[in-house]
Amino acid sequence: MKKIFSLLAIFVMITACSGSDDEVRNNPNLPDLNFRFQLDLSFPEYNNLQFPGNAFATYNYGVRGVVIYNINNSQYAAFELSDPNHPANSCSAMTVNGVIATCACEGNQYNVITGEIVEGDGPYTMKPYRVRKSGNTIEIYN
Numbered sequence: 001m002k003k004i005f006s007l008l009a010i011f012v013m014i015t016a017c018s019g020s021d022d023e024v025r026n027n028p029n030l031p032d033l034n035f036r037f038q039l040d041l042s043f044p045e046y047n048n049l050q051f052p053g054n055a056f057a058t059y060n061y062g063v064r065g066v067v068i069y070n071i072n073n074s075q076y077a078a079f080e081l082s083d084p085n086h087p088a089n090s091c092s093a094m095t096v097n098g099v100i101a102t103c104a105c106e107g108n109q110y111n112v113i114t115g116e117i118v119e120g121d122g123p124y125t126m127k128p129y130r131v132r133k134s135g136n137t138i139e140i141y142n
Helices: 002-016 044-050
Strands: 036-040 055-058 066-070 076-080 094-097 100-103 109-111 117-119 128-134 137-141
Touching (some): 036 044, 044 055, 044 066, 055 094, 066 137
Antiparallel strands (some): 036 137, 055 066, 066 076, 076 128, 094 100, 100 109, 109 117, 128 137
16 A cells, blocks of 8 residues: 555656746747857957956847847857847837846846846746857857
């Protein structure tokens, strides 16, 4: 009898836990776009990205733009600049001030280092993009 209860308890624990975070990762508000672009850090336009603690935002890629943040000269973070907690529209493009990206629609605020929401509400974090540094070039892609 003990074995049956033990097996039943293990079965319930295994089936109750989900190993998938698809509901959080598959944001219905942001489409999956394929893009790839490079920033040459020797250009004056991207000079701030040569120093840790600085960010650069471009509105030419992604859904409403991409922000790139220099964490420590070897690690960079890049995130989508469309507020992930409502459908993309004319006011969903976020502006960046320091490490905070703010949406003009509802005022949601996100940390551009981690992508987490710091003010406002919603289940989604900022959509991350991949970053690769090679020499003096940073490549951002999805």
